[in-house]
Amino acid sequence: MSEAAQRGLRLFEGKAMCSRCHAGFNFTGESYRNIGVGMAVRDPDLGPYTVTRDDPDQGAFKTPTLRDVARRGPYMHDGSEKTLEDVVAYYDRGGVKNPWLSSDMKPLRLTAQERADLVEFMKALTGRIDPEVSRPPDLPR
Secondary structure: OHHHHHHHHHHHHHOOOHHOOOOOOOOOOOOOEOOOOOOOOOOOOOOHHHHHHHHHHOOOOOOOOOOOOOOOOOEEEOEEOOHHHHHHHHHHHHOOOOOOOOOOOOOOOOHHHHHHHHHHHHHHOOOOOOOOHHHOOOOOO
């Protein structure tokens, strides 16, 4: 892993607090959280609340894995962030304030170098695709 990615890992686990939600071998806690995405519109997507009617579910969406994240843009449940740099900037701002915003969402006050290092760490989570695994099977005729 590059020096920048290693610095990004330290930020991920420390100052940026990413590992509070993106934890474990797949870098996801499998939980649902409101990070403010899509909440600045007149009729926001309320996520699972539309089914559960449980207030904490308002605007909450599942924390995705970060494995191979560099290959999976655009980002956020609504595709509103086009690049990993955009995603880090979003979190650095602390999301979009709303009554159900996760208590973990706060402005991070990262430097430009720290934002770049976090992006390099996320890019380092991209693995090699084994051609034997990714090749479609031969189907009988």
